Amino acid sequence: MRGFSDEERERIRRDLLEAGRSLFPKFGLQKTTISDLTDEVGIGRSTFYRFFDSKEDLYLAVLEAEGEKVSRRLAEQNLDDVTDPEEVVTQFLHFIFEEIETNPLVRQLIISGELDRVRSHRTEAEREAERQEEIETIRAFLDPFVEQGHFYEDDPELVASAIAAIPYLTLHKDDIGTERYPNVRDVVIETFARGLVEDSE
Amino acid sequence: MRGFSDEERERIRRDLLEAGRSLFPKFGLQKTTISDLTDEVGIGRSTFYRFFDSKEDLYLAVLEAEGEKVSRRLAEQNLDDVTDPEEVVTQFLHFIFEEIETNPLVRQLIISGELDRVRSHRTEAEREAERQEEIETIRAFLDPFVEQGHFYEDDPELVASAIAAIPYLTLHKDDIGTERYPNVRDVVIETFARGLVEDSE
Structure with missing residues (x-):
């Protein structure tokens, strides 16, 4: 298992969040698989777990990021x-x-x-x-x-x-x-x- | 299948409603079986269907009767x-x-x-x-x-x-x-x- 540079880690994490934000609303939490998410990002399935403990964990992170966007829009x-x-x-x-x-x-x-x-x-x-x-x-x-x-x-x-x-x-x-x-x-x-x-x- | 007098029908219907009112909140709609309901009333399982089309149908009737009770309490x-x-x-x-x-x-x-x-x-x-x-x-x-x-x-x-x-x-x-x-x-x-x-x- 090769290591990722900080920059790569940052990018992959962001891409996974982006993939979740796109796939979860379309297919729902249950029907979206880890592979769906990692395919979208172009990483192996097992690599997912170096970023998130579970699909639910990513889901919560997506929601949190969404909450921050809402806060920014509220500030506006x-x-x-x-x-x-x-x-x-x-x-x-x-x-x-x-x-x-x-x-x-x-x-x-x-x-x-x-x-x-x-x-x-x-x-x-x-x-x-x-x-x-x-x-x-x-x-x-x-x-x-x-x-x-x-x-x-x-x-x-x-x-x-x-x-x-x-x-x-x-x-x-x-x-x-x-x-x-x-x-x-x-x-x-x-x-x-x-x-x-x-x-x- | 013997027939029921109007009086018996009335009583059985009332007893089924009463059984539903007691069992549904305790066990939930899904876990309450038709037999649970008919056992409580002392009628055969198949007789149930001469009064209600389904468990859900009885459930709705129980809710409706409950709604009428709420209306009476509201009037008070x-x-x-x-x-x-x-x-x-x-x-x-x-x-x-x-x-x-x-x-x-x-x-x-x-x-x-x-x-x-x-x-x-x-x-x-x-x-x-x-x-x-x-x-x-x-x-x-x-x-x-x-x-x-x-x-x-x-x-x-x-x-x-x-x-x-x-x-x-x-x-x-x-x-x-x-x-x-x-x-x-x-x-x-x-x-x-x-x-x-x-x-x-």
Whole structure:
């Protein structure tokens, strides 16, 4: 087994992530084989395990990389520049709903029950760390408004947790009814944002 | 095959529903067999099919009967007597969340993925009829407030649909984090109700 230079390792890892990002949404986690992934990258099957412990491990890494991309796109929304607290919550929620609704990786994860399979590879501590990270992302733009007393709730952690909960409704498009869904989503987002803010008008 | 009197048919049907209500939450739809159900009732296995087309059919009937019980309990909440629009929405949502969280049948349905299996036995038209029924239940106590201009949204169908969507968050207790969940639920309910109402204070 030959060794790889740091540069080669870096490239292969990136290519595997790229292959996962392309194949997982197309075929799902279960039907995508290690060979499918290594063929795409042009390495031997056994080499895979020098980079990732398992297919699920790569899947999680793909999701993590995707999460970083979402964070970058969120940063581009310039929520820091929004001065109206109701508007900042509305814009954030619309952004997250749109991400979930249009991202093939996330859709695949949700629709096929992939989420449960991937989850069994995570401990509750890891999941809690992720939730905490999400809540902190929200608090980054929210806390100034909470501190200035713009919200009914004065616990920023609780406000952020409530905001983070709303986008789970995306997963219930079929329950809500696909025709009804877009209007329901918009009313829920606007109503919730309005209700958070003291003396909203 | 002997015939049953109307009275016997009525009793057996009721007993099968009762057996389903007791066994399905305990063992799940898949692991509960027709024989388990008929043994409980004291009839032969083949007799089952004179009452229900399938196990799933009985399951749906059990759920329907359960839905009627929930409707009766909802009626007992006397929401008609509540004069504050924010309060009526808050009380309704707390009631529904509590029902979902404490009803073993509903919990089983949700937790085990039973819902998807049962759903494959329903057409989209049947599902839409159910959604419509739920929306009408909400409109029964909501419409007077909408007509009086108490809500920001003036389309009662849309307001009711949005209210009906919120309880899907119960299914995400684990996603939200079980410790955080009760506070998040309460903040979401109160915030949403507050946001619906024009000039809430």
